[in-house]
Amino acid sequence: MSIAKKIEESIAKSSWIRRMFEDGIRLKEQYGSENVFDFTLGNPFPEPPEKLHVLIQKEIIDNKPGMHGYMPNAGYVETRQALAAHLSDVYGVPLTSSHIVMTCGAGGALNVILKTLLDPQDEVIAPVPFFVEYQAYTENHGGVFKSVASESHFALNLPALEQAITPKTKAVLINSPNNPSGKVYERETIDALATLLKARSTAYGRPIYLISDEPYRDIVYDGTEVPSILAAYPDSLVATSFSKTLSIPGERIGYIAASPGLADGTIALEGLVLSNRILGYVNAPALMQRIIPALLGVTVDIDIYKRKRDLLCDGLAAIGYEFTKPMGAFYLFPESPLEDEVAFVRALQAKNILTVPGRGFGAPGFFRIAYCVADETIMNAMPGFEEVFKKAKAGRL
Amino acid sequence: MSIAKKIEESIAKSSWIRRMFEDGIRLKEQYGSENVFDFTLGNPFPEPPEKLHVLIQKEIIDNKPGMHGYMPNAGYVETRQALAAHLSDVYGVPLTSSHIVMTCGAGGALNVILKTLLDPQDEVIAPVPFFVEYQAYTENHGGVFKSVASESHFALNLPALEQAITPKTKAVLINSPNNPSGKVYERETIDALATLLKARSTAYGRPIYLISDEPYRDIVYDGTEVPSILAAYPDSLVATSFSKTLSIPGERIGYIAASPGLADGTIALEGLVLSNRILGYVNAPALMQRIIPALLGVTVDIDIYKRKRDLLCDGLAAIGYEFTKPMGAFYLFPESPLEDEVAFVRALQAKNILTVPGRGFGAPGFFRIAYCVADETIMNAMPGFEEVFKKAKAGRL
Numbered sequence: 001m002s003i004a005k006k007i008e009e010s011i012a013k014s015s016w017i018r019r020m021f022e023d024g025i026r027l028k029e030q031y032g033s034e035n036v037f038d039f040t041l042g043n044p045f046p047e048p049p050e051k052l053h054v055l056i057q058k059e060i061i062d063n064k065p066g067m068h069g070y071m072p073n074a075g076y077v078e079t080r081q082a083l084a085a086h087l088s089d090v091y092g093v094p095l096t097s098s099h100i101v102m103t104c105g106a107g108g109a110l111n112v113i114l115k116t117l118l119d120p121q122d123e124v125i126a127p128v129p130f131f132v133e134y135q136a137y138t139e140n141h142g143g144v145f146k147s148v149a150s151e152s153h154f155a156l157n158l159p160a161l162e163q164a165i166t167p168k169t170k171a172v173l174i175n176s177p178n179n180p181s182g183k184v185y186e187r188e189t190i191d192a193l194a195t196l197l198k199a200r201s202t203a204y205g206r207p208i209y210l211i212s213d214e215p216y217r218d219i220v221y222d223g224t225e226v227p228s229i230l231a232a233y234p235d236s237l238v239a240t241s242f243s244k245t246l247s248i249p250g251e252r253i254g255y256i257a258a259s260p261g262l263a264d265g266t267i268a269l270e271g272l273v274l275s276n277r278i279l280g281y282v283n284a285p286a287l288m289q290r291i292i293p294a295l296l297g298v299t300v301d302i303d304i305y306k307r308k309r310d311l312l313c314d315g316l317a318a319i320g321y322e323f324t325k326p327m328g329a330f331y332l333f334p335e336s337p338l339e340d341e342v343a344f345v346r347a348l349q350a351k352n353i354l355t356v357p358g359r360g361f362g363a364p365g366f367f368r369i370a371y372c373v374a375d376e377t378i379m380n381a382m383p384g385f386e387e388v389f390k391k392a393k394a395g396r397l
Numbered sequence: 398m399s400i401a402k403k404i405e406e407s408i409a410k411s412s413w414i415r416r417m418f419e420d421g422i423r424l425k426e427q428y429g430s431e432n433v434f435d436f437t438l439g440n441p442f443p444e445p446p447e448k449l450h451v452l453i454q455k456e457i458i459d460n461k462p463g464m465h466g467y468m469p470n471a472g473y474v475e476t477r478q479a480l481a482a483h484l485s486d487v488y489g490v491p492l493t494s495s496h497i498v499m500t501c502g503a504g505g506a507l508n509v510i511l512k513t514l515l516d517p518q519d520e521v522i523a524p525v526p527f528f529v530e531y532q533a534y535t536e537n538h539g540g541v542f543k544s545v546a547s548e549s550h551f552a553l554n555l556p557a558l559e560q561a562i563t564p565k566t567k568a569v570l571i572n573s574p575n576n577p578s579g580k581v582y583e584r585e586t587i588d589a590l591a592t593l594l595k596a597r598s599t600a601y602g603r604p605i606y607l608i609s610d611e612p613y614r615d616i617v618y619d620g621t622e623v624p625s626i627l628a629a630y631p632d633s634l635v636a637t638s639f640s641k642t643l644s645i646p647g648e649r650i651g652y653i654a655a656s657p658g659l660a661d662g663t664i665a666l667e668g669l670v671l672s673n674r675i676l677g678y679v680n681a682p683a684l685m686q687r688i689i690p691a692l693l694g695v696t697v698d699i700d701i702y703k704r705k706r707d708l709l710c711d712g713l714a715a716i717g718y719e720f721t722k723p724m725g726a727f728y729l730f731p732e733s734p735l736e737d738e739v740a741f742v743r744a745l746q747a748k749n750i751l752t753v754p755g756r757g758f759g760a761p762g763f764f765r766i767a768y769c770v771a772d773e774t775i776m777n778a779m780p781g782f783e784e785v786f787k788k789a790k791a792g793r794l
Contacts, residue, residue: 002661003661003665003668004513004519004668007512007671007672008664014671043463044466048465056453060450060453060454060457065444067647068449068646069440069644070646107677107679111676117399118401119402133674133675133677136675140512140675140676206399209399247465248466249465249679250465250680250682252680264399264400267400271401274408274411278534279537280502280504280506280508281678282502282646285647285648285685286647287453287647287684288682
């Protein structure tokens, strides 16, 4: 074999997830896609706001020379200025265009940040459950990924986090609202985390960075507040995108917002722009960058997701599933009635219900249901969810 | 300092290029941009073909549900099928959709390929002059970059290449048509390279990959042929984009075409798709992917670049500059009349003529002129090119 050993291993590790995905395709061919209940993918449900297409049309009609050409690697100055003004309000800190780097989605933003920060063997710590790609993102840039257990209901376990910090810790990476749990960290949690990181940064004489991956910031329920890490902690960076806010994940448009308080301000900001270039992203897609300034503050209808959340939570609660009601994002992360959640997910699959085992998120014993699907999919899957649950409880799985 | 040492070093190393870029901005503010002759950037000159906007309009009017959503990480099947059919002709090998991975430009394509192939300390060899980012792309993925000298007129130096190959060599990376030299390797060169790589692969019992970075394939002059590496060598991969063919570099749309003869076919193809995901690209921008099938075979008017090439070459030849006439791309790479090309580039800058020193391309003693500019820029810069050339030859610089 001649490709990289690490890639080979990753293919082997992820192969059972892919096998399930391929099983899903087979199931849909066999039973018709309306009879398969696919809760595996985080593809936004509502169509983008109409304004998106109005703005694209306007760009096409204006037809400005060079509109599809290169621009500075950080993105159009106009786009970054508009974002900085908008985000100064959102995050409660004074941001200028130099604090913003436009990226190919939040995935691009995180890789640019980690490339910029990590020396070989530097550690990145994330609480469980975490987005499946964090380990790969960290290892892409020579870092070591460490996860720490959470309290019940996915609350941040600060003592565990403190224990995990070492002289090699370069960053703590949080994802709130969380994929897969829907947890949003409260203000007191963020403040306590900031206090802890400040103390450890002072002790080590260098900053431990706080990175917040928050593409679901706008998708929250019941008046939930998403506290600003930029306001709470000087050495912080937000990685995010418009993928979920505007239902455009395929267009790869996101950004980094860097704290104005970064200890290594200028050089860190230059580093982010350099990394955006040398990682081959070069710049975020031009056309999307051009329309973003007129879409700030616009979101898809969040009530659509709230209705789906309630439909799913009410249905599963009535059956007896145990879970923490999501405060944001569009995932539910229930406990598996079987200790081996892979076995449970396979039993659901036998009823044409496709979900994702928790171990990919660092949380075996749980499974993820992405409820960014049609209401009918949720309702029609309930008999299957019930039958498999009862079998599991009766020891018949 | 707390960001990665390697990023800090890269910022420091590139800082004089950036300083010149910033000087250019200052010059334009001071003298007016019409009085500054900026030949530094490879931003395509003609506007994109009109059809591009017609097709975007059509997509917007069709307004298909999910058109901005996630698709498979490799890209839309329809797009890859259309590309495979088109490229089977272009490259002279039978390609299917599984051989194509849609990427965020050629920069994305190269990073995905190198991530997939490189084990730590694996070597990547490229002939001089090479695109400035190749070293960074290689080191992003733990590899070691090695360059080999070329013959006169930028011809491939096969004995030097053979000498440079070691048991750690994972890939040879060529760029033809070349940025910065405009050189296109002839068919006999590619065949001889293939023969050499086959022999060394057999000797080592594992493939040495041949990677061709060819975003300028469609921009060639005087009937120049760009031979297909996929037809010449089984373990080959093409990394390319529509950036130059369609003048849309800001939109980040490109692809990998993998040889159907890859020794590790299936696993290598899976690896490319995995790398596209875990590097955070996730997928190439959706809207651009949707319109690409109707743009295959469409190019900007290449005669525009030919006219600019001839204007520049005729002007500089009359002055006495020595250079190899470009066969493709839109760069001229003349010899500097001063051994220290940075000093010469600075002397040009004093006449408001902005060019790039050759050392960034591994070729000190040369400098790059990007002629993707208005004809007037070329013509109006000639007196300055002449004055500085004469001073240099007279020893007065």
